[in-house]
Amino acid sequence: MLETISMRKAFIYSGFARKSLFSVILAAFSFISAFAQNNTLVFQSDFGLKDGAVSAMKGVAVGVSPDIKLYDVTHEIPAYNIWEASYRLVQTAPYWPAGTVFVSVVDPGVGTERKSVVLLTKSGHYFVTPDNGTLTLVAEQMGIQEVREIDEAVNRRKNSNESYTFHGRDVYAYTGARLASKVISYEQVGRKLQPEVVKITYQKPSFENGKVIGGIPILDIQYGNVWTNIDKPTFGKLGINVGGNVKVQVFNSKNKVYEGVVKYVNTFGEVREGSDVGYFNSLLNFSLGINMGNFSEKYKVYSGNEWSIVLSK
Amino acid sequence: MLETISMRKAFIYSGFARKSLFSVILAAFSFISAFAQNNTLVFQSDFGLKDGAVSAMKGVAVGVSPDIKLYDVTHEIPAYNIWEASYRLVQTAPYWPAGTVFVSVVDPGVGTERKSVVLLTKSGHYFVTPDNGTLTLVAEQMGIQEVREIDEAVNRRKNSNESYTFHGRDVYAYTGARLASKVISYEQVGRKLQPEVVKITYQKPSFENGKVIGGIPILDIQYGNVWTNIDKPTFGKLGINVGGNVKVQVFNSKNKVYEGVVKYVNTFGEVREGSDVGYFNSLLNFSLGINMGNFSEKYKVYSGNEWSIVLSK
């Protein structure tokens, strides 16, 4: 997974590249209808796949429209981890066609006060979710076109409001399915809100005194790679070329957990097995890994708000 | 997942609520055709997703009908756990439209004597499975309309009976796919049996001497909540209102594993983080949890036949 596509550019991709007059017309039409829902519903949650919760949501969606197309981001978001929910959405959504509807249910505040919303991004993607920070990164990177609050008086599964409800199934899956399959229009979701969402604050990368400082938002968990939020331009200020060495310090709060020198490479294959490397991942963010190894496990480096990283020449 | 919809009422939901003459006609028609298969096949098993068994079943189904729609309850039923298979079906099936066909393969007795059946419930759902107790709860809660034995002379994958077979793939997935896609009618499954299924006996909740006694059929595993089978009316005999305290004792056989007092709440948000609570889950059964915590792990309380719970004022 040595992937280094800029996600910010990725949704420029349209898939309409056939070289003909017909395709030009088609492209024009698709520009007009860029925000039209495409009957595709993609789920994300922290429910896991061991019980029936995800299946109940999908059953409700199929009950709304038997021909709807259902997919998943993941259901293995760590319980209550809104930050990771936000991250997985922005890592994934740009690769789905415009018009796709996402339902994300990571909802520690269920039953208490938080709005249920549908965000339409400038890229033409819809996000149905509690507005609890889940939309932080898609709002920043894909742009806010419009935000609407779900009107539960109409957009709630019949017979489901007699008691405290499973919102993922009775409100979010139900509304997402009706929106995706055009049973309702985006306007019918509910009243228009100010074009803003609840945001999680997080450390942005910076360069000062010859050092780059950043955060560690997430791990590439399957391979144990450590993904920072240090982008290429900021890293560039260090003046280190591919093949050069980078001094790395990783902190958990004030405690130094890792200190070392890694080779800056394009691909893991450039070093021997077992070597630490620095590279740019699919988000074009600086990352740490070990060729055929697991950096996170070896050095006990994990991700989250309390982690930071300092790079120097 | 503070969900408290009664599953017994949930399948009343029909999805045909459009207010027009057309929809009335459509609803009448759908009543008549409530038992018609709807080309939707939902799998459940204890196979896990690490090997190719689930994929082989789906390949067989797609081979039967390329346009069939395939979904899953879960494939993470603990190995051989028929009780949990039964529980996951009844937790999920009511949320799928009538006409949906379920294939459940948790089959410790494969290769020995047990019938292969298709149950049609009064709600219009089909269940294709070995009749080994898997149908206990759907039969009780969704009602038995008819039971038929799979005639393997016709309803078995071609060339699959030369040797000992993988029934999940060669009989259940194959028959389920043919039924769902209307290659065969329900009658063509095989001969009609008595309208009964093999049932697992389990402790029902009761009230005596001022105490409520019940079982712990299952955990809400992702969050570590403990789900009892104590329903709201039985709990109501204790005379405890929302906001009041409940004395709880949990036993593994005769050994007391947990003793404590929990606050009876509607939602976790009513107590501070880390507090034990009692609440009613989506089945309207009394459950134990910790706000932002894992009750099961903290107190080593698990589920199954040997676990019981006693509640008092």
Add this chain to the structure above:
Amino acid sequence: MLETISMRKAFIYSGFARKSLFSVILAAFSFISAFAQNNTLVFQSDFGLKDGAVSAMKGVAVGVSPDIKLYDVTHEIPAYNIWEASYRLVQTAPYWPAGTVFVSVVDPGVGTERKSVVLLTKSGHYFVTPDNGTLTLVAEQMGIQEVREIDEAVNRRKNSNESYTFHGRDVYAYTGARLASKVISYEQVGRKLQPEVVKITYQKPSFENGKVIGGIPILDIQYGNVWTNIDKPTFGKLGINVGGNVKVQVFNSKNKVYEGVVKYVNTFGEVREGSDVGYFNSLLNFSLGINMGNFSEKYKVYSGNEWSIVLSK
């Protein structure tokens, strides 16, 4: 999962068994079009389901063709384990209809020198993958009809070659989706190569001096059964009938890990719970298990190139 269908014979199955002239004509037609893609794309990887990588691949495929049908073998191949990728493909692919396109991405060499290919087997299945050994077993058992190299000048997602790419998403999923949905023909994948693939060498079973020697390619991980590569004819040279005893020794390199006598059975139900058994699995390969138990965990017997097994009377 006491399954003993020969996988070698399994893809003879055609699904066209209706007894009519129409079906004969249809069968003839389907013979001619056996290699036509059927709009079905099946993914396999070592990405796991915890992050967004699999979802990004599926989003790209839906962007290519909104009506494509997407399924999975598994995404839980152990990281970088090409052998297991090869095994899971051959365990699964024969049960999918001819014309199905598989995308397998277990790619430790990404970014370095290895060809990206599409194999068409004699059975009419397509496999899109890095040619790194993943095709070892499907090539042997399903036969090589033709091999083509993916021409990344045309078969790569637009705007994805500005930087180091995520090949699973930008080349394999993209090409697989275009092939499955007939946006491109098989010829348009790229230039024809020699009809051969990179193969992993592995120990074949043999009989000498009254003993059968074999390897342990894989575990039946969900149940803890140990699957050898000893086929029925080779085992047959020992002259042991069903119900008889087999002496078993298992080695990790030169170290004996297990020595015991197991009963040779057709089904686990023939012995009491907890007994060790030998049986033939769905590949008709000799396997070790415990009735209602986990042979692998109990005796610390695992799979891979360094494991071997010796059977005698």
